[in-house]
Amino acid sequence: MVQPSIGKDLESANGSEESSNTKLQKDGFQIEEPKTKKEMWYEWIRSRLRYYMILELLFSICLVLILWKQYHISSQISSIHSEFRDFKLDIESNRISKPTDTINLDGGNKKLEEFVEQVMKDIKNPSIENNQKSKEYPKQIIPTEDNSSPNNSVSQINAASLILGATVDSSRSSNSDNNPSIGRDQSGYVLIDRSDPPSDKAWCSNEENPILTIDLAKYIRPISVSYQHSKWSGMVPDGAPRRYDVLACLDYYCNNLEPLVSNCEYRATGDNKQEQFCSIPFNRNHSSIGKIQFHFRQNHGNVMKTCAHTIRVFGETKEVPKVKEMTLKRAETCSKLTYDYHHHSWTYNMxxxxxxxxxxxxxxxxxxxxxxxxxxxxxxxxxxFGFCFGFMIVVPILIFAIGFILITTVLLFIAAVIGLFEIAKLQIDCLFRKRKQST
Structure with a gap:
C-alpha cells in the first residue's frame, strides 16, 4: 500500500513540474510581429548597398560628371548654332531683297566680327566684361615679314617662347623648385613672353651656378638674348641673375657645347630698364641652333636661390611662324574658360x-x-582624372596578375623539386634492390 502512494506522489510531482515548465515557456515565449513594407524595403536597401564596391561608386560618380559636362557643352553649342542659323537667314534675306548689289567684303567681315562679339557677350556676364576691360594684358606678338631681317627669306623670332613651342629640358638643367620629384613640372614659366612677369612665376634653383637648358621652338641663327625680372624700381631684387653665359648645344644631350656670349650682366639702370639685352657676335657656324644653355654665374645679393623670370632668345629662321587670327573657335574657347572661371570654379579647376x-x-x-x-x-x-581612374583600375589588375604569376612560379618550382626528390628516391631504391639481389 505504501508503494502505490509513493508512485502517485512522484507522478503528481512530475506533472506539476511539466505544467510549470510549459507555463514558463508560454510566459517566456514572444510572438514576433510581421514587419511592415517600409522596414522590409529599408533592410533590402541596406543589404544591397553593402555589396557595392568603392570602384563601382567612383565609376558611377565619374559617369554622372561626364554626362553633366556633355550636357553643359551641348547646350552652349546648340545656342551658338541657333544664332548662326538666324544670322544665315538674315544674310539670305538681304541677298534676296538686293540681288543686284555687290558684296562688300570689308563690310561683311566687319559684320561677322560684330556678330561674333555679340554671341560672346551673350555667353559672358556683362558685369565681368567691364571688369576685364579695366585690366589690359599684352597680346603675344608673333613676328611677320614686316619685322624680319633685310633678307626676305628669313624672319626674326623669339625662339624661347612657350607659345611657339619652346620647352625647358629639366633633365639637363639644375634642380628646380618648379620640378619636384613628386608632382608636375612647372619650369616653363620662364618661357612665357609677357611684358610684366609676375613675381611668383619663375624658374628657381638652390644650386650654386645653376644651369637652365632650353629646347628652342625653331632652329635659328642666334642674334641676341635678353633677360627680364619681375617689376622692380631702383634696385634689382635679391636672387635675380646678375651675370650669366650663353652656350649652344651642338648635340641633343649637350655633351658638346659652344659659347655664344659670355659675361652678360643684368644690372640696375637709371631708367629702371626691365628687359636688358646681350648681343651675340655673328658666326656662320651658328646657323642652326636648336638647344641653348644659360649658365648663371652670379645673382644679386649673393643669396642661395637664383630665380629667373623671363628669358628670350632672338634669332633668324626660315620657318616663319604664321600669325594666328582670332577665329570663332578661339573666341569660344576664351569665352567658355572665362565663364567657367567666374561661374563654375569647380569645372574650371578640375x-x-x-x-x-x-x-x-x-x-x-x-x-x-x-x-x-x-x-x-x-x-x-x-x-x-581619366589617368587617375585608369590607374586605380589597372594597378590592382597588375598586382593581381604579378602575384598570380609569382605564386604559380613558386608552386611549379616546389612541384619540380618534389618530383626530382621522388625520382632520386626511386633510383636509390633500385640500387639497393640490385645489391640485395646480387648478394
Whole structure:
C-alpha cells in the first residue's frame, strides 16, 4: 500500500513540474510581429548597398560628371548654332531683297566680327566684361615679314617662347623648385613672353651656378638674348641673375657645347630698364641652333636661390611662324574658360584645359586676365582624372596578375623539386634492390 502512494506522489510531482515548465515557456515565449513594407524595403536597401564596391561608386560618380559636362557643352553649342542659323537667314534675306548689289567684303567681315562679339557677350556676364576691360594684358606678338631681317627669306623670332613651342629640358638643367620629384613640372614659366612677369612665376634653383637648358621652338641663327625680372624700381631684387653665359648645344644631350656670349650682366639702370639685352657676335657656324644653355654665374645679393623670370632668345629662321587670327573657335574657347572661371570654379579647376599654352596661344589674357595670372604649365583637367581612374583600375589588375604569376612560379618550382626528390628516391631504391639481389 505504501508503494502505490509513493508512485502517485512522484507522478503528481512530475506533472506539476511539466505544467510549470510549459507555463514558463508560454510566459517566456514572444510572438514576433510581421514587419511592415517600409522596414522590409529599408533592410533590402541596406543589404544591397553593402555589396557595392568603392570602384563601382567612383565609376558611377565619374559617369554622372561626364554626362553633366556633355550636357553643359551641348547646350552652349546648340545656342551658338541657333544664332548662326538666324544670322544665315538674315544674310539670305538681304541677298534676296538686293540681288543686284555687290558684296562688300570689308563690310561683311566687319559684320561677322560684330556678330561674333555679340554671341560672346551673350555667353559672358556683362558685369565681368567691364571688369576685364579695366585690366589690359599684352597680346603675344608673333613676328611677320614686316619685322624680319633685310633678307626676305628669313624672319626674326623669339625662339624661347612657350607659345611657339619652346620647352625647358629639366633633365639637363639644375634642380628646380618648379620640378619636384613628386608632382608636375612647372619650369616653363620662364618661357612665357609677357611684358610684366609676375613675381611668383619663375624658374628657381638652390644650386650654386645653376644651369637652365632650353629646347628652342625653331632652329635659328642666334642674334641676341635678353633677360627680364619681375617689376622692380631702383634696385634689382635679391636672387635675380646678375651675370650669366650663353652656350649652344651642338648635340641633343649637350655633351658638346659652344659659347655664344659670355659675361652678360643684368644690372640696375637709371631708367629702371626691365628687359636688358646681350648681343651675340655673328658666326656662320651658328646657323642652326636648336638647344641653348644659360649658365648663371652670379645673382644679386649673393643669396642661395637664383630665380629667373623671363628669358628670350632672338634669332633668324626660315620657318616663319604664321600669325594666328582670332577665329570663332578661339573666341569660344576664351569665352567658355572665362565663364567657367567666374561661374563654375569647380569645372574650371578640375575639368577645363586651361594651361598657360592654351590661354596665351588663344589670346585669352585680355578677356580673362585672372586666368593668365593663375595659369599653370601643366594643369589639372579631364585627362588627369581619366589617368587617375585608369590607374586605380589597372594597378590592382597588375598586382593581381604579378602575384598570380609569382605564386604559380613558386608552386611549379616546389612541384619540380618534389618530383626530382621522388625520382632520386626511386633510383636509390633500385640500387639497393640490385645489391640485395646480387648478394
Amino acid at each position: 575639368w577645363d584645359y586651361k594651361n598657360c599654352t592654351v590661354l596665351y596661344s588663344n589670346d585669352c589674357c585680355t578677356e580673362c586676365p585672372e586666368c593668365c595670372d593663375e595659369c599653370l604649365i601643366e594643369d589639372t583637367n579631364f585627362d588627369t
